[in-house]
Amino acid sequence: MTRPVIELEHVTKHYRAGGGVDDVSLEVAAGDVFGFLGPNGAGKTTTIRLMLDLIRPDSGRISIFGLDPRADGIAVRRRLGYVPGDLVLYERLTVRELLSHFSYLRGGLPWGEIEELTERFDLELDRPIGALSKGNRQKVALVQALMGRPDLLVLDEPTSGLDPLVQRQVHEALREAASAGRTVFLSSHFLAEVEQVADRVGMIRAGRLTAVERVADLRSKSVHLVEVRVAGRLDAERFRQLPGVTSLDVVGQTVHLRIAGPLDPLVRELAHHDLEDLSIREPDLEEVFLEHFGATAPTEPRREAPTHAP
Amino acid sequence: MHHERRAVMLHSVFERAFHEQMRALAGWAIGIAVYCLLMVSVYPTIRDNTSITKLVDSYPKAFRQMFAIYDFGSGPGYLRGEIFSLVGPLLVVILAVLWGSDLIAGEEERGTIDILLANPVSRRRLCLEKWAAMTLGVAGVSAVFAVVLLAVGPAAELHVGVDPLIAATLATALLGIMFGTTALAISAGTGRRGLARGVTAALAVAAYLVSSLSGLVGWLGPVRPASPWYHALGVDPLANGLSWHPLVLVALTLALLVLSVTAFERRDLAVS
Numbered sequence: 001m002t003r004p005v006i007e008l009e010h011v012t013k014h015y016r017a018g019g020g021v022d023d024v025s026l027e028v029a030a031g032d033v034f035g036f037l038g039p040n041g042a043g044k045t046t047t048i049r050l051m052l053d054l055i056r057p058d059s060g061r062i063s064i065f066g067l068d069p070r071a072d073g074i075a076v077r078r079r080l081g082y083v084p085g086d087l088v089l090y091e092r093l094t095v096r097e098l099l100s101h102f103s104y105l106r107g108g109l110p111w112g113e114i115e116e117l118t119e120r121f122d123l124e125l126d127r128p129i130g131a132l133s134k135g136n137r138q139k140v141a142l143v144q145a146l147m148g149r150p151d152l153l154v155l156d157e158p159t160s161g162l163d164p165l166v167q168r169q170v171h172e173a174l175r176e177a178a179s180a181g182r183t184v185f186l187s188s189h190f191l192a193e194v195e196q197v198a199d200r201v202g203m204i205r206a207g208r209l210t211a212v213e214r215v216a217d218l219r220s221k222s223v224h225l226v227e228v229r230v231a232g233r234l235d236a237e238r239f240r241q242l243p244g245v246t247s248l249d250v251v252g253q254t255v256h257l258r259i260a261g262p263l264d265p266l267v268r269e270l271a272h273h274d275l276e277d278l279s280i281r282e283p284d285l286e287e288v289f290l291e292h293f294g295a296t297a298p299t300e301p302r303r304e305a306p307t308h309a310p
Numbered sequence: 311m312h313h314e315r316r317a318v319m320l321h322s323v324f325e326r327a328f329h330e331q332m333r334a335l336a337g338w339a340i341g342i343a344v345y346c347l348l349m350v351s352v353y354p355t356i357r358d359n360t361s362i363t364k365l366v367d368s369y370p371k372a373f374r375q376m377f378a379i380y381d382f383g384s385g386p387g388y389l390r391g392e393i394f395s396l397v398g399p400l401l402v403v404i405l406a407v408l409w410g411s412d413l414i415a416g417e418e419e420r421g422t423i424d425i426l427l428a429n430p431v432s433r434r435r436l437c438l439e440k441w442a443a444m445t446l447g448v449a450g451v452s453a454v455f456a457v458v459l460l461a462v463g464p465a466a467e468l469h470v471g472v473d474p475l476i477a478a479t480l481a482t483a484l485l486g487i488m489f490g491t492t493a494l495a496i497s498a499g500t501g502r503r504g505l506a507r508g509v510t511a512a513l514a515v516a517a518y519l520v521s522s523l524s525g526l527v528g529w530l531g532p533v534r535p536a537s538p539w540y541h542a543l544g545v546d547p548l549a550n551g552l553s554w555h556p557l558v559l560v561a562l563t564l565a566l567l568v569l570s571v572t573a574f575e576r577r578d579l580a581v582s
């Protein structure tokens with residue numbers, strides 16, 4: 001069995017002013033795309049900065065590639081690409097100057113490969129970074145993380161500030177990296193994003209890791225949301241009695257219900273009714289997330305709101 | 311066929327530290343050159359004007375001692391009073407402290423340190439390369455004193471030797487570098503630029519006062535060897551030439567550099 005690329009064991013870090021992370025343990029296996037999900041101030045950036053040895057844990061152990069990020073920082077970071085959460089770049093350098101500087105610091109990377117990336121993300125090399133839009137700066141950060149094809153990508157909200165088209169480009173690049181066997185640690189507020197690219201997802205809230213699940217399991221655990229409009233007499237009680245129904249709401253002739261587990265009993269029941277309209281949909285991760293976290297879900301608006309039946 | 315545009319590539323941290331300060335350094339160098347030229351250009355008038363030299367002689371002793379203005383009638387005396395006692399080293403110290411405090415803490419306060427240190431670069435190397443850039447830059451700007459004064463000295467009949475001039479310039483540079491490294495040590499240890507600037511400025515003022523007033527205030531005498539300013543310019547290199555005194559500054563600087571690296575390696579970056 002190969003050792004996980006990222007291992008955190010009971011990692012705790014408290015800031016003097018309050019906040020931080022508490023007893024976080026997680027593992028990310030080689031080749032996995034790990035989505036790290038949490039609302040503002042949950043501790044995502046803190047966890048990532050601990051992995052990079054920018055800050056040190058109060059207690060607990062961190063190992064990346066089986067190495068100590070503090071004692072073997074150079075060896076760890078040689079194989080790691082990083083996009084910071086609070087991105088600030090050298091405003092007065094041009095894109096070319098920044099990328100050549102970082103390439104040199106990584107021992108000199110083939111320039112042709114770097115140019116391929118800037119072309120792919122449509123970046124002009126000779127513009128000063130200070131003159132770039134927020135989205136284009138974010139792209140510069142991505143390019144410097146991807147260049148040299150590091151074994152591990154640690155990306156702290158890499159798509160914030162990007163338009164949907166470029167977000168898709170980024171997701172594509174991440175999937176490519178993953179299929180080339182590289183490991184990705186991706187933090188995000190966006191459930192849709194994590195759902196699209198991650199294999200596993202960890203949820204952090206108020207400094208505590210509350211769940212780590214396979215994305216596929218998370219979905220199957222979840223309920224289905226059913227909306228049914230019937231003609232004629234409506235006996236809501238019959239729906240309420242069905243196994244797995246967790247909530248039910250009647251508005252006029254329409255029943256809204258959440259049902260966990262097999263849908264078979266529901267379908268049988270529906271056969272007794274005169275249906276005018278029916279919609280059954282799988283909840284997206286956001287709803288699963290809401291279920292996990294109750295009211296304190298991320299503040300970001302959902303990007304791809306599911307279409308409701310008319 | 312069209313030609314490849316010449317790509318501007320940037321490499322080490324050392325190189326970037328320079329690149330970022332290039333314009334500022336040129337500004338300081340020009341400012342210092344202009345100041346020296348102005349001072350030298352009025353020298354013949356002052357020397358030949360007995361009412362000015364008499365006026366200067368009539369200043370209270372404490373005042374003259376504090377600003378090292380005595381003997382305006384000779385070139386070295388004039389340079390000491392007008393350039394090397396206060397204004398010259400002050401300019402160099404200001405440049406060095408502004409830069410030294412910004413090397414690490416500036417990147418932290420602006421927020422660029424995260425992405426920089428995600429590269430396989432050790433904190434030690436970052437600190438040393440940045441310090442080297444500051445040291446070389448401050449030395450280069452200080453060299454303007456020697457270069458300008460040596461160039462125009464003969465025409466202005468300064469009658470100042472090469473050795474004393476180089477000794478005074480070297481002392482000025484080493485003093486600046488020492489205070490720049492002090493600012494680096496404080497900011498590398500705390501991540502706070504403002505604090506480093508404030509504390510270093512206070513130390514520099516104290517060092518200056520101890521050095522310039524110790525001849526006047528009896529009880530300051532024994533404290534004098536503790537003042538870096540004394541070892542730089544208090545020993546009057548324009549009159550005495552090279553001595554072992556600047557080695558004190560070198561030793562202090564190296565100790566502060568070790569402290570900078572150690573403090574920087576130990577702490578959390580950009581936290582409040």
Ligand SMILES: Nc1ncnc2c1ncn2[C@@H]1O[C@H](COP(=O)(O)OP(=O)(O)OP(=O)(O)O)[C@@H](O)[C@H]1O
Nearest residue numbers: 015019020039040041042043044045046580581582
């Ligand atoms: N550098 C810092 N200094 C002091 N406190 C900090 C620092 N960084 C984070 N904190 C505190 O630690 C907690 C976790 O913050 P963190 O930035 O890790 O959250 P996050 O999940 O990245 O949030 P966001 O989604 O807003 O980026 C917050 O309470 C925050 O105020």
Ligand SMILES: [Mg+2]
Nearest residue numbers: 044045085156
């Ligand atoms: Mg964050």
